[in-house]
Amino acid sequence: MMSYLRKLFRERLGWVAGATLVALGAGAATFQNMPVADAAGGGLNASQAYRSGLPFLGALPSLAGATTWLNSPPLDTAQLRGKVVLVDFWTYSCINCIRTLPHVRAWAEKYRDQGLVVIGVHTPEFSFEKDTANIEKAIARFKIDYPIAVDTEHRVWDTFHNNVWPAFYIADAQGQIRAHFVGEGNYDKTEKIIQSLLAEAGKHDAMGALTTPQASGEQAAPDIAHLRSGETYVGYEQASNFVSRSGLKRDVAYEYSISDPGLNEWSLGGNWTVGAERTTLNRAGGSIAYRFAARDLHLVLGPSADRTPVRFKVRIDGHAPGENHGSDTDPAGNGIVTQTRLYQLVRQSGVVKEHVFDIRFLDPGVGAFAFTFG
Incomplete structure (x- = not known):
């Protein structure tokens, strides 16, 4: 049944041009009225507390189930407190995941100094994706330099109750998940959420122009x-x-x-x-x-x-x-x-x-x- 569900989600959700917000808790509908545009318009200073209006969807689950880590020593939720965290569930032969990578790489690079930590949780679909050497080759091929949690046994996947690739969980500096997306697309909205949560953490200079990464080959957006x-x-x-x-x-x-x-x-x-x-x-x-x-x-x-x-x-x-x-x-x-x-x-x-x-x-x-x- 799980294989069928993964296939169903990848076909029904993975192809959509706009990513879908999944409600994990009460108040998720307030996302649509998030006042990101007001903050992006300027006028904030260090003395003003910014509130995004994003819902609170529960604490960021543990990453302790990872088999190993690449590009980083192991990270846990205590270490991540004070950082805005984007957790990206992916697997390296998934075309829907591959097409998100130019955007994820751009966010990791642009907002790293403002306090964003991007973590790719590599949870395999096929047996060959459990091979760490294969994952390392994919990381090199896709020029990924942010931390990768290798989730060979699906333990992190299960802890998050995740059921689809790709899936984004975005947590604030207090360790609370504030948004959850599945599928490709809607990158501007995702980046505005990142900016908004960085602004909540006092990084008002994160607000502003959005990234426009270039993508070619299999990483290009679908038609x-x-x-x-x-x-x-x-x-x-x-x-x-x-x-x-x-x-x-x-x-x-x-x-x-x-x-x-x-x-x-x-x-x-x-x-x-x-x-x-x-x-x-x-x-x-x-x-x-x-x-x-x-x-x-x-x-x-x-x-x-x-x-x-x-x-x-x-x-x-x-x-x-x-x-x-x-x-x-x-x-x-x-x-x-x-x-x-x-x-x-x-x-x-x-x-x-x-x-x-x-x-x-x-x-x-x-x-x-x-x-x-x-």
Whole structure:
């Protein structure tokens, strides 16, 4: 059931352009009337106490359940008292999380000296995301320098009663949660909350212009207006919309034949073993096809079990992608799987249309986990 709930939340909430405020306690509706604009307009000085009007949603829960910490020694709520704290639940192959990172990095950098502490709680969805070495590579890839609590056992997740990626909890300098968002978007409102809570703590100079981070590749904002495809898992535990004359065979090597997929359907060609999380190619030359309607197509992939890189070739409607290639492919459709992570394989550069995507792997051993779109 928990896997289904995570999938449901990521599909229903993760794609929205505006993040959602979740009421965790009485008075949450007062958020809509928060007088941030008054403070941002100027006129405050050190002798004036500023009150944001944000609700009080309970004490910031403990972070003690983290397995380890990266970029920082362990932090606890006592150490964080006196700081405004943004807790970001994320996992490194989640496209919705990836697209928030330019904003989170910008806030961490801009407001660090005013008293903001950003903590990324990395709670895995897939087994490979439990590997600390993989998390460290992702931190380097995304240029994250703020503290990361590695939540391998979901203990921090459970302490917060969290159930979705990404999720933001923003606490004031007294250790009280004042806002909680789920999903992407609404970044200006989130930043104004940060500014407002810093002003409550006496940092009036935090109020003012908002950040405008630049993002490219898979970190760029989605094209919601043309998005008609949703997250699709390839492992049988959460697989959907698979088309084949033979059906999906669990945990056994099987020779599949590509079927012509309808919109948001996918198919396998070649010898594959479909596992609970990961579908693994047993012999070179295997392929996956998907009919999609979105600007961007991503696929979470991993190399062979011995970490040998796997070469691949992408086509769109049977042709090289050309100017519609993603950040992990060239115009001829060539790419290589070297790490287990999300790969951007298509970015349509012109009018977004429905297409059949296919990817053929030139080496055995690749693992495929999930398609996502943007």
